[in-house]
Amino acid sequence: MLTNREIAGAMTIKLDQVPEKTPAFVPGIRRAPNRGFRLTPEQTKTALKNALRYVPEEYHAELAPEFLNELLTMGRIYGYRFRPGGRIYAKPIDQYRGNCTEGRAFQVMIDNNLDFEVALYPYELVTYGETGSVCQNWMQYRLIKQYLEVMTDHQTLVMESGHPLGLFPSKPEAPRVIITNALMVGMFDNQADWEIAQEMGVSNYGQMTAGGWMYIGPQGIVHGTYNTILIAGRAKLGIPGDGDLSGHLFISSGLGGMSGAQPKAVEIARGVGIIAEVDYSRIKTRHDQGWVNMVSGDLDEIFRTASECLIKKEPLSIAYHGNIVDLLEYVVQNNIKVELLSDQTSCHVAYAGGYCPQGVTFEERTRLLAEDREQFRRLVDKSLRRQYELIKILVERGTYFFDYGNAFLKAVYDAGVKEIAANGVDEKDGFIWPSYVEDIMGPELFDYGYGPFRWVCLSGKPEDLARTDRAAMECIDPARRYQDRDNYVWIRDAERNKLVVGSQARILYQDAAGRVRIALKFNEMVRNGEIGPVMLGRDHHDTGGTDSPFRETANIKDGSNVMADMATQCFAGNAARGMSLVSLHNGGGVGIGKAINGGFGLVLDGSARVDEIIKSAMLWDVMGGVARRSWARNGNSIATSMEFNRGFAGRGHITLPYLADDELVDRLVSAAL
Ligand SMILES: NC(=O)c1ccc[n+]([C@@H]2O[C@H](COP(=O)([O-])OP(=O)(O)OC[C@H]3O[C@@H](n4cnc5c(N)ncnc54)[C@H](O)[C@@H]3O)[C@@H](O)[C@H]2O)c1
Numbered sequence: 001m002l003t004n005r006e007i008a009g010a011m012t013i014k015l016d017q018v019p020e021k022t023p024a025f026v027p028g029i030r031r032a033p034n035r036g037f038r039l040t041p042e043q044t045k046t047a048l049k050n051a052l053r054y055v056p057e058e059y060h061a062e063l064a065p066e067f068l069n070e071l072l073t074m075g076r077i078y079g080y081r082f083r084p085g086g087r088i089y090a091k092p093i094d095q096y097r098g099n100c101t102e103g104r105a106f107q108v109m110i111d112n113n114l115d116f117e118v119a120l121y122p123y124e125l126v127t128y129g130e131t132g133s134v135c136q137n138w139m140q141y142r143l144i145k146q147y148l149e150v151m152t153d154h155q156t157l158v159m160e161s162g163h164p165l166g167l168f169p170s171k172p173e174a175p176r177v178i179i180t181n182a183l184m185v186g187m188f189d190n191q192a193d194w195e196i197a198q199e200m201g202v203s204n205y206g207q208m209t210a211g212g213w214m215y216i217g218p219q220g221i222v223h224g225t226y227n228t229i230l231i232a233g234r235a236k237l238g239i240p241g242d243g244d245l246s247g248h249l250f251i252s253s254g255l256g257g258m259s260g261a262q263p264k265a266v267e268i269a270r271g272v273g274i275i276a277e278v279d280y281s282r283i284k285t286r287h288d289q290g291w292v293n294m295v296s297g298d299l300d301e302i303f304r305t306a307s308e309c310l311i312k313k314e315p316l317s318i319a320y321h322g323n324i325v326d327l328l329e330y331v332v333q334n335n336i337k338v339e340l341l342s343d344q345t346s347c348h349v350a351y352a353g354g355y356c357p358q359g360v361t362f363e364e365r366t367r368l369l370a371e372d373r374e375q376f377r378r379l380v381d382k383s384l385r386r387q388y389e390l391i392k393i394l395v396e397r398g399t400y401f402f403d404y405g406n407a408f409l410k411a412v413y414d415a416g417v418k419e420i421a422a423n424g425v426d427e428k429d430g431f432i433w434p435s436y437v438e439d440i441m442g443p444e445l446f447d448y449g450y451g452p453f454r455w456v457c458l459s460g461k462p463e464d465l466a467r468t469d470r471a472a473m474e475c476i477d478p479a480r481r482y483q484d485r486d487n488y489v490w491i492r493d494a495e496r497n498k499l500v501v502g503s504q505a506r507i508l509y510q511d512a513a514g515r516v517r518i519a520l521k522f523n524e525m526v527r528n529g530e531i532g533p534v535m536l537g538r539d540h541h542d543t544g545g546t547d548s549p550f551r552e553t554a555n556i557k558d559g560s561n562v563m564a565d566m567a568t569q570c571f572a573g574n575a576a577r578g579m580s581l582v583s584l585h586n587g588g589g590v591g592i593g594k595a596i597n598g599g600f601g602l603v604l605d606g607s608a609r610v611d612e613i614i615k616s617a618m619l620w621d622v623m624g625g626v627a628r629r630s631w632a633r634n635g636n637s638i639a640t641s642m643e644f645n646r647g648f649a650g651r652g653h654i655t656l657p658y659l660a661d662d663e664l665v666d667r668l669v670s671a672a673l
Contacts, residue, residue, distance in 0.1 A: 004057040013146050013167070015082070015139060018059045022066075023085035025123060029116055030281055032124035033353045034370040035075030039199050044071065050201040051077040054139035077201055078124055082138035088122070089115040090503040092460035093533060096149075102176040102580045103151040105458050105535050105603045108503065109213040110134055110144065112456075118217050118502040120257050127215045128257025129589070130346040130354045132207025135162030136198070151176060162204035162211070172609065175575050177601075179213070179583035181206030182592060194592040205587065208540035212583035212599035216454055217501035218260040218291065220539055223490055223509055224441070224452055225265035228404075229340060230486065231440045233271070236400040237339055241482050245271025246313040249306060250340040251331070252404065253324035255282045255292065259344035259406075263292040263317030268497055270315040272306050276324040278362040283319045289501060297321040299330045325358035325383055328390040338394055342404040342436070343387070347411035348591035350380050355411065357383035381415035388412045388420065395433070403435040405541070405551045407590040427550075428562070435554040442555030447629050447636035449511035449622045450483050451542035455522065457504040458603075459532030465504040467531050468522060469494055472508055475517040483509070507539075511640075512622035519604070519614040527606030534604040536618075537581075540588050540597035544570045544625020548588075548595030558632040564596035566628045571598035573624055577617035578609075619652075627654040 008014065025031070039047060051067045052060050067077045090112035098104035112118060113127045113134045120126050125133045125141065135141055144164045147157050156170035159179040170176075181204050184194060197203035209215040229250055233239045237248060248271045252262050255277040263286065266273030275292070277283050286292045293316055296302050302318050309316040320327050324343060331338055346354025356365045357379035368376040391401050403409045409431040412420050423429040430438065437446070445451065457464035469491055478488035491508050499506075510518065525531045538545065546552035547568075549561035571584040581601035588597040600621060604610055623644060629637035641654040 008056060013143070013150060014056075015054055015142055016056065018055060018063070019081055022081045023083060026116070028281075029123065030121055032074070032121035032126055033366045034073060035199075035352060036195075036369070036373055037072050037075050037199070038195065039071075043196065043200055044068075047071060047077065047200045051079065051137065051139070054079075054137075054143065071199070074124070075199060076124070077137055079137040079139045080123065082142055083123065084142075087116055089117070090456075090460065093458040098149055098151070100151060100153045100176065101533055101605045102153070102603045103148040105533065106177060106213055106581065106601070107145060107148050108458055108460075109456065109535060109601065110141070112217075112503040113210060113213060113215045114141075115502050118215070127207070127210035129207040129210070130256070130349050131205045131352065132210035132257070132588075133162065133204055134210055134213065135159075136201060136204045137162070140164065161202060163202075173578045175579055175582050177581040178575060179206070179211065179581065180585070181211040181583070182586040183584065184586060184592070189586070189593045191592050194587075205592070206583070206585040208546075208585065208588035208597050208599060209537075211585055212537075212540065212601070213581065214454070214537040214539070214599055214601055216456060216503060216505035216507065218257060218264070219499040219501060219505060220452065220454060220507050221258045221261040222265050222268070222499060223507045224539075224541070225261045226268050226490065227445060227486065227509060228436050228440050229266060229271070230269045231444050232340055232400060232402065232436075233269070235440065242485070245269040246315070247310055248272070248339050249274070249310060249337070250342075251275075251327070251338050252342040252344055253277065253327075254344035254346070254406075255279075255286045255319060256344075256346065259404075260286050260291060262344060263319065264497075264499070267293070267315045267317045268493070270313075272309045272315065273317045274302060274306060274320055274327070275317070276320045276322055276327045278321075278323055278356040278365070280321055280362070283321055287319065290498060292317045292319045294318045295321065299327065303330075303334070303336060323356060323358050323383075325387045325390065328387065328394070332390050332393050337397075338399045341391065341394060341399045341401045343408045344404045344406050345408070346406060347384075348407045348587070348589065348594075350384070350407075350411045350414075351377050355380050355384070358386060359383070384412050384415040385417055388415075388417050391433075401433050402439060403431070403433060403550075405436060405589055407550055407594065409433060409435070410550055410590070410594070430549075430554065435551060437551050438554040442552075443634065443636060445483065445509065446543040446552070446625070447555070447634045448481075448483065448640050449543050449626045450487075450509045451511075451545075451622065452507055452539040453510045453515045453518070454505060454507045454537055454539070456535040456537075457531060458535055460504055461532065462500075462504055464531040464534075465500070465506060466495055467525065468534065469506060471521050471525060472506075472518045475514060475521055476510075483511075484514075487514075512619050512626070512644075515622060516614055516618050519602070519618050520611060523604045523606055523610050523614060526604050533606075536602040536604060537600060538621075540567075540583075540585070540599040542625065543622050544628065545599055545621075546588065546595055546597035548590055548597070550590045550594055552589075552595070552597075555634065556629065556632045560628075560632060566625060567596040567598045570621060570624050573620045574598070574600045574617055577620055578613045579617050579621075623652075623654070630654060631657055633657050633659060
């Protein structure tokens with residue numbers, strides 16, 4: 001039998017030091033709710049042993065009761081004791097230790113994800129989306145940092161659901177970090193089995209950029225939200241191609257990690273937005289950041305002010321402190337005209353606290369979650385059904401409603417509203433109302449390859465960000481398409497719109513060619529010493545990164561929306577081409593079993609090696625998605641793939657679909673069946 005002494009002696013990278021006591025929790029920092037404890041006694045023993053395997057034996061007797069208490073009271077073992085005291089935030093890269101630029105760069109990214117100013121529940125390592133986490137516990141955090149500090153460019157760190165499995169010999173052209181999160185074996189790929197795995201400490205829900213270490217604060221989603229509501233306005237309200245949302249009203253809910261982008265986006269698009277939020281602390285965060293202008297719990301006052309701004313065509317964002325269902329009740333009763341309507345509560349985990357039922361305050365929701373989950377579930381279902389009825393009335397009155405990628409329609413279906421399914425039976429053919437990807441983002445952006453390209457200036461200097469903004473602008477031809485014009489305006493005004501929260505980061509929707517151009521330009525600037533190193537990445541919520549029938553691939557109609565080949569290929573192809581970090585997750589955005597998403601990070605160090613990675617990997621990352629969308633017969637993707645075949649003749653080639661005549665197929669099938 002091996003002894004712990006022998007095991008300790010066989011490791012050079014390990015947690016030797018256990019802090020004497022748990023650092024005090026800073027008052028006012030949002031804390032995750034109790035996620036519920038549901039393990040059997042045997043599973044509980046395993047969970048404890050799982051957590052203790054990070055810690056030297058001499059501390060086991062002291063830490064075991066502490067870990068058990070966390071499990072029983074929070075539903076997870078976070079290892080609070082191991083959280084470094086004080087504030088964690090993205091420091092300039094040269095303040096981190098490391099044997100390669102990538103190792104130090106990833107520490108910047110991780111710390112940004114856990115910043116009090118950025119993260120949703122920083123003490124519980126949740127970055128955004130109610131449950132999206134960098135890793136599972138603070139022991140992992142410390143160990144990951146140790147690995148990143150020693151990693152060389154001849155090694156690759158393997159991350160399995162938050163756990164740093166180890167450093168393995170590799171080569172400079174390979175990824176430095178490969179991350180997977182929550183990948184479950186098919187028959188266990190469901191929320192209930194995942195919950196058990198997470199409680200036992202063997203799974204991590206990475207969402208997208210939380211577990212992929214690429215979160216850049218709510219800015220990450222502002223550009224996409226801005227595009228979505230602007231394109232919705234143009235497509236559904238008759239706003240001209242070069243027009244904005246002046247004089248138009250948008251209503252939604254949520255001021256959290258992603259949803260907090262809504263008020264900012266609507267103001268940039270010059271419309272009026274009213275966003276319901278039950279948690280006052282989140283309203284305060286967004287208000288303090290200047291991301292929402294007016295705060296009120298008085299619906300008479302809210303709609304009076306909104307109407308004045310609509311008439312004067314002045315932009316305004318308003319946070320309603322209350323439940324979205326109450327807001328909709330008011331709208332229906334008072335016959336208020338709503339043009340654009342959505343919802344961005346965390347419905348991907350509706351029963352785990354993501355959705356606050358009507359009639360329950362935020363504080364009661366937290367208490368109910370801990371004390372009576374069954375009752376909570378019943379109230380969630382009732383509230384979702386009521387919200388559905390109200391939306392139905394508004395849609396009949398002319399409102400354009402869209403699902404905002406939060407699995408809202410699926411949650412309504414799960415709450416028992418079968419009529420919301422497009423085929424009236426199951427969810428396979430989607431729902432009676434479109435998701436924003438189905439109607440807006442899919443055909444108008446993703447199918448061309450436009451997606452949420454982003455970068456972080458690792459020096460932490462605002463002047464580096466300003467330089468990259470200007471350089472990116474020079475790479476865009478605003479006269480090419482309306483998308484390019486919107487992107488040009490976006491980056492031109494980005495600094496003025498004060499979008500940075502946390503690291504010096506920028507988001508800019510771009511297609512494949514645009515991303516390659518900008519990336520090469522930035523790498524050259526690093527090479528010339530004009531700026532410090534840059535981390536490139538993207539949201540997983542992109543053209544090729546994610547297979548999710550309820551979201552990213554909602555506009556794939558050839559039956560392959562239930563397949564996850566594209567995201568997996570995207571991940572593997574990026575790894576093969578040498579991205580610095582590649583990640584593959586289960587459930588990002590919509591919940592376990594409903595999506596597979598791949599992401600990447602690429603550190604620009606100015607080298608010729610990185611130029612080559614940009615030319616092959618950045619192109620692949622986008623065009624792999626365009627090619628699949630083209631094969632699904634999506635018109636704009638076919639056109640983009642044809643352009644690729646011409647432009648890359650002899651170097652690359654995409655198989656194009658022949659288009660069958662609908663009438664021929666209809667006639668034949670009607671006769672046969
Ligand atoms: N639109 C996108 O592009 C996009 C991208 C990623 C994720 N998402 C999805 O959007 C959802 C929201 O993401 P997030 O990061 O903002 O999550 P979050 O949990 O940080 O924020 C959701 C907010 O909704 C509030 N809320 C819950 N129920 C409410 C109710 N009935 N009325 C009013 N407010 C209520 C919560 O208090 C919370 O602040 C998630 O499901 C996420 O997966 C959307």
